[in-house]
Amino acid sequence: MxxxxxxxxxxxxxxxxxxxxxxxxxxxxxxxxxxxxxxxxxxxxxxxxxxxxxDKQDMFKYMIDVMRQEKLTYLETISADEFKSDFFALLRKLLKGGLAFLRDHPKQAVIYDRFMASADEAVKKGVMGEGINASNVFLEKILHERKAANELSSDLDVRFMAHILTSVSLSFGEYFRNQYEDLSKIKDEEYDHIVEQTIKLFQYGIGKM
Amino acid sequence: MxxxxxxxxxxxxxxxxxxxxxxxxxxxxxxxxxxxxxxxxxxxxxxxxxxxxxDKQDMFKYMIDVMRQEKLTYLETISADEFKSDFFALLRKLLKGGLAFLRDHPKQAVIYDRFMASADEAVKKGVMGEGINASNVFLEKILHERKAANELSSDLDVRFMAHILTSVSLSFGEYFRNQYEDLSKIKDEEYDHIVEQTIKLFQYGIGKM
DNA sequence: AAGTCATATGACTCTATAGTCACATTATAA
DNA sequence: TTATAATGTGACTATAGAGTCATATGACTT
CATH class of the missing domain: 1.10.10.60 (Homeodomain-like)
Known part of the structure; x- marks a missing residue:
């Protein structure tokens, strides 16, 4: 602090x-x-x-906290009702919010990704607190509900799939950084395209239907 | 060198x-x-x-090179024929090979993951050379062929999906590290379970069929 | 004006690291 | 055995960064 x-x-x-x-x-x-x-x-x-x-960790934690606040504003438009609508519609909103944050705050997103992959578990825990798995816990809960509601495959490993969803969404930044020199020049359609590809993967897989 | x-x-x-x-x-x-x-x-x-x-980079590159050699031996059992068999069978082999390497060389896998997520692009390029995207390029080629052979969805973005596949497979290590204290105690069935969940995701999605 | 408190300063100490080099040791060859 | 080359050594230099502290500045109060 x-x-x-x-x-x-x-x-x-x-x-x-x-x-x-x-x-x-x-x-x-x-x-x-x-x-x-x-x-x-x-x-x-x-x-x-x-x-x-x-010290450095204290400063970093402040920066991450500001960033979290900011990111939340990108997801705020998701209403309570929508959490009860179908899973893939919710996923679409979450992914779009994440990408909009990436577009507006590319540096912070990079900093976050790298820190999460970095070495010192103690520092990571100090900075992130219990929020370290917030995304996973949140997704797990949703997946669990949808599975119970028979919306998702009955043999789905909820914990694992929450992890995969988190990894995939965290990897978007890296994808765009590899594909484009200047993130600020990416058009909304390109973001939407990635979101739709991802939704389709989770909804139907990539096999020929 | x-x-x-x-x-x-x-x-x-x-x-x-x-x-x-x-x-x-x-x-x-x-x-x-x-x-x-x-x-x-x-x-x-x-x-x-x-x-x-x-210097340090030279030493690190040596270590990574040894590791790559070692990892290749885990994938060697995949014959040329199998590359022409169906995509999901090939994917299964690749994932299993990767997990076996993770089981036998957990530290190296961690080192690799972290380095890839680290900051200095120049160092990364120096160490990885052009191999930095070897996995992506390889997967892209396969996906492209399968798509042409009408085995995969016709609107699949091959480049993006290669990226996702790479991310997902790289994230397995983190998943197991979160779930288990001691990676050496994980049973083969648990690795297989994760492979099957992943195959199923890519083949059919996670929706109720 | 004098006093008090919060804030600002940068020279300084301490510690850790990379990288060097003159010399010592060991292997190889003649 | 002697000469030459290859390898090993660790004290030393140079550099950079974290964190401290005595002092200075300014703002606000009485």
Whole structure:
């Protein structure tokens, strides 16, 4: 948790520092991000940094928390009712929300993906808290309900499929990064195409029907 | 590429050093692996290390190359004929081979996964060379043939689906690591179950049939 | 104006690492 | 046995980053 001193800063200054952090983590990854570089880029003194945060992990956690908040706003448009509509319609909304976040915040998405694949489990747990499996737990619950409602295959391994769904959605960023130089130039149709391919895979498989 | 000096070492010594490297990268990831620690653990002098390798990247590339060789032996049992049999049978063989490698070399698999998700594209390219997309290119080719042979859905995006297949198979390691404390205790039936769930997903989807 | 509190500063210490190099040891050959 | 080449060694240098702290600045209060 950032210290009170940081929270008291003007919105402008907070944002300036946050953006420097994002660039640093995007450029160098979590392990190699340097506090010395960050303070230099942000134009603040080393000592000030330690008035704001306890250490790198503390700073990173703040960044991830802001990002989570932001991502939630992309999924907010999914109403309670829709959770009860059919599974694939819900999945479509979730995937579209995720891709819209990716489009608007590509760096953060990269930072997140990489951190999740990184080495130190202790750090990961410290930063993510119990939210580390939030996506899996959430999907598992939904899948379980749909399976009970006879909407999904009766021999489906719910836990495994929740994992696969999470992996697949996390891999979209990498896919687009491989295919396109500049993520901001990707058209909505291309995002939609990927969503539809994914939905179709989960709904019917890829075999000839 | 390791220097000739290293190649001249006895098989024993090479293996001892390789195992220390594996432990170090497993424990600390690529970025934080320390040459000083490696030489200490391996009981060789710092200077010797630099007679063997140019630097960390050179050493890592050697380790990855050995690993690739090893992994190939797990897929070797797939005959040329089988590439012409049906797609899902081939996929089953590939997935089983991958999981057997995971079972026998869990640390290497972790190291590989993490490195692929890590930050520095330049380092990644240096280490992986053009093999970085070997799996994708290979799968794309197969998918393309099967689609042409009318075995797969006619509106399938081959490139995207190759990416998804790669992601899914790479995510198996993480799945098992989350589910089980000790990977060596996982039974063959559990691996088979995961393979069958995956095949079924790609063949028919997860919807009620 | 004087006093008090929050915030800002950057030189400094401490630690860890990569990479070097002059010298020592061991193997090979003549 | 002596000479030459290959391999091994670890103290040393250079560098970079984390985190500290005594001091300075400014803002607000009485």
């Amino acid at each position: 950032p210290k009170k001193t940081f929270m008291n800063l003007s919105k402008d200054k907070k944002e300036r520092i946050l953006n420097v952090m994002i660039d640093e983590f995007y450029e160098h990854g979590y392990e190699n991000a340097s506090i010395s570089r960050i303070v230099a880029s942000a134009g603040i003194a080393k000592g000030s940094f330690y008035q704001y945060f306890n | 390791p220097k000739k000096t290293f190649m001249n070492l006895s098989k024993d010594k090479k293996e001892r050093i390789l195992n220390v490297m594996i432990d170090e990268f497993y424990e600390h990831g690529y970025e934080n692996a320390s040459i000083s620690r490696i030489v200490a653990s391996a009981g060789i002098a710092k200077g010797s290390f630099y007679q063997y390798f140019n």
